[in-house]
Amino acid sequence: MVDELAKPVNQLGTRPPSIRWKVLACGMLWLCAVAGNLAWAASPRRVILDVDPGIDDAMALLLAFQSPELQVEAVTVVAGNVPVELGAENALKLAELAGAWNVPVARGAERPLLRRLTTAEAVHGENGLGGLELPAPKKALDPRHAVEVIVQTVRAHPGEITLVPVGPLTNVALALRQAPDLRTKVREIVLMGGAVHGGNVTPVAEANIHNDAEAAQIVFGSGIPIVMVGLDATSQVVLTRQHLARLRESSSPLAKAVASMAEHYVRFYEGQGRQGALMHDPLAVGLAMDRTFATLIQPAHVSVETRGEFTYGQTVVNFSLQRTLTSPRGDRDTIGPVIRLEPNAQIPLQIDAERFLTLFLDRITAPPRLATPSPSATGGTAKRSS
DSSP, X not given: OOOTXXXXXXXXXXXXXXXHHHHHHHHHHHHHHHHHHHHHHHSOEEEEXXXXXXXXXXXXXHHHHTOTTXXXXXXXXXXXXSOHHHHHHHHHHHHHHTTOTTSOEEEOOSSOSSSXXXXXXXXXXXXXXXXXXXXXXXXXXXXXXXXXXXXXXXXXXXXXXXXXXXXXXXXHHHHXXXXXXGGGTOOEEEEEOOOSSOOSSSSSBOHHHHHTHHHHHHHHTSOSOEEEEOHHHHTTOEEOHHHHHHHHHOOOHHHHHHHHHHHHHHHHHHTTTOSSEEOHHHHHHHHXXXXXXXXXXXXXXXXXXXXXXXXXXXXEEESSOEEEEEEEETTEEEEEEEEEEOOOEEEEEEEOHHHHHHHHHHHHHSOOTTOOOOHHHHTSOOOOOO
C-alpha cells in the first residue's frame, strides 16, 4: 500500500533533487537550527524524557537535569535495557541524585506492543547502572501510568512539549493511540534510535527500534516533526578513559556516579575493539537543547521494517524522497509512476563531537543544578526549579 504521505508527481516521474538543491536545503536547515537555538535561549524548552535506564540513559537524564536550556516536565520509563520495574527504580534514584525531587517519574509499558522484550544486561550490568549502587529512593513514583503523564502534560502545554524518547518507542506509540490529538500538540520528537548504514543488534537494526518496531512505525507515521538521532550520529561521540579520568577527579557527586557507571560501559565497548563508549542517549538530549551540535542534517522519509525475517527493526531511510511504483500488466508487473514522499524525519549525519563532549563533561562535573532539599527534609513539597 502506498504510504499516506506519498504524493503523485506525474506518470513519467521526475529527476532526483539536484546537488545544488540538497546543499541549499541543508543550509536552510542549519540556519533554522541556529535561529531556533537563539529562541530557546530566552526560555527553557519543555521536555519529557522517555527512558529505559540503562547507563547511557542515566547519563542522558543527568545531562538534562544539569542543562538550563531544558525544563524537564516529566520522566517516563519504558521496558528496554532492563525490565520496567528496575528502570523506574533507577530513574527515581537518578532524579534524587540530581536533586530533581519535583520532577514526576512514571512507570510505563512492561513489554513491546506485539513481541517479546529483549533486555541488555550484558551492556548495562545486572542493575542497569553498571553495578553502581545508589541509595534506595525516597521519592515515590507518580501514581499515573507513563502514557497518562505524556498525554496530560502535552495537552496542558500544547505546542510546547518536546518528547525525547531514548528507549523503545512503546510509551510514545501508546500515547498516540490513546490520544490522536497529540499528533498536532507535540512540538517535536527528538529520538535516539535507528540507523542509515547498519545496526548494532542485527546487521541492519538498531536496538531501540528493534525492540519494538511496530511502535516505531506508529511514531514515524504520526506526522509529528522528528529528529532521528541514529547510530550514524552517535557512533561519532566516544567517551574514552581520558574522559573518565576527568570525571573521577571532580568533586561533583554526579561526575563520580557517571564515572562509576561508565567504567562498565567503556569496558563493554573496548571488548568490541572500540576506543571508548558510544554516547547514544546523551547526544539525543544534546540535540534537543542545541541542534548545532549537528553540522550536517538531512531530511528523509523513514519507514520501519516490521515483517522481515532478517530485517525486522530496520529504519529504511530514503533521502531521495521518491518511490517508484509498479502496476500489473497481464502476467507481470511493470514499473509505473514515480511518486514524491514528504520527509518525516531530519537525520543528523555529522556531529561536532568534541564540542558536545566538552559540554557534557562541564555539565556533569558542575554541582547539581537542581539541588533542592527533599520534601521530607523541608516538611512539604519542594518547589519546582526552572
